[in-house]
Amino acid sequence: MTIEILEEARVFEGRQLRIKHVSASCHCDMVFSVFLPPQIEQQAVPVLWWLSGLTCNDQNFVTKAGAQRVAAELGIAVIAPDTSPRGEGVPDDSEGAWDFGLGAGFYVNATQAPFDQYYRMYEYIQQELPALVQNEFNLDLSRQGIFGHSMGGHGALTLALNNPQQYRSVSAFAPICAPSQCAWGQKALAAYLGDDRAAWQAHDAVALIESRGFDKPILVDQGLADSFLENQLKPELLHAACAKQSVSLTLNHRAGYDHSYYFISTFMEEHLRYHSAFLNR
Numbered sequence: 708m709t710i711e712i713l714e715e716a717r718v719f720e721g722r723q724l725r726i727k728h729v730s731a732s733c734h735c736d737m738v739f740s741v742f743l744p745p746q747i748e749q750q751a752v753p754v755l756w757w758l759s760g761l762t763c764n765d766q767n768f769v770t771k772a773g774a775q776r777v778a779a780e781l782g783i784a785v786i787a788p789d790t791s792p793r794g795e796g797v798p799d800d801s802e803g804a805w806d807f808g809l810g811a812g813f814y815v816n817a818t819q820a821p822f823d824q825y826y827r828m829y830e831y832i833q834q835e836l837p838a839l840v841q842n843e844f845n846l847d848l849s850r851q852g853i854f855g856h857s858m859g860g861h862g863a864l865t866l867a868l869n870n871p872q873q874y875r876s877v878s879a880f881a882p883i884c885a886p887s888q889c890a891w892g893q894k895a896l897a898a899y900l901g902d903d904r905a906a907w908q909a910h911d912a913v914a915l916i917e918s919r920g921f922d923k924p925i926l927v928d929q930g931l932a933d934s935f936l937e938n939q940l941k942p943e944l945l946h947a948a949c950a951k952q953s954v955s956l957t958l959n960h961r962a963g964y965d966h967s968y969y970f971i972s973t974f975m976e977e978h979l980r981y982h983s984a985f986l987n988r
């Protein structure tokens with residue numbers, strides 16, 4: 708595995724890197740960003756994965772979330788992957804819509820043509836990238852956490868629910884809680900996984916909690932002025948599923964906050980400190 712460092716900047720005594728590599732999972736070049744805290748010069752540091760939302764690439768988080776100062780203090784590496792495969796030959800939404808295709812991989816392994824060749828974001832995040840970064844940097848992969856926003860909140864929840872042995876901690880900002888029950892999710896899961904809804908269940912946080920429960924706590928922040936709240940995100944379904952299965956959910960309703968990175972950056976420090984309690988013990 709070879710990597711190409713596209714950009715590097717010093718920030719809060721750590722390093723912010725942007726890296727390109729050939730992805731075996733997605734069959735194309737992929738770009739991700741990684742913040743390495745200063746502590747990495749002395750010891751292996753834990754990893755916190757950030758999964759971004761629709762229309763994003765790795766840069767939205769890096770430039771808008773304001774995570775580096777606190778991640779540097781806590782000694783946590785934060786990795787922000789892209790949200791889909793990209794490049795020549797990678798199929799997109801047939802009408803160029805922003806809620807599907809490029810920038811909208813939904814963190815699944817597509818089984819349906821023409822997407823199945825490239826759209827393998829689940830395998831990419833869960834297997835390929837951890838192996839790649841472990842090879843390159845002084846990281847302790849026995850201490851991984853995962854968080855994300857919107858489509859990436861859905862990705863963080865479903866990856867954690869499906870791999871409780873891999874991720875010690877999970878949180879989300881305004882996640883799509885039940886993709887089987889909202890338009891964004893129904894469009895994406897049908898096109899990537901097919902019309903048989905049984906195949907969607909493994910990628911629906913509410914369905915997973917209802918069928919299996921979860922033995923770790925979940926932190927969610929949700930803005931009450933979020934224009935996607937009622938039609939797409941549906942945190943009340945997550946709340947009900949967690950209550951039914953006695954899963955510990957902290958669901959913070961934030962009055963006045965919308966769906967943007969202004970909201971995310973406001974509560975980023977709280978989420979980083981939350982993850983640190985699990986990753987630094």
Ligand SMILES: N[C@@H](CCC(=O)N[C@@H](CSC=O)C(=O)NCC(=O)O)C(=O)O
Nearest residue numbers: 760761762763767805857858859967968
């Ligand atoms: N382009 C759209 C808005 C798309 C949008 O709000 N994307 C969110 C994630 S939505 C769920 O996954 C986002 O994070 N955008 C990037 C950013 O930097 O804000 C429109 O025009 O309405």
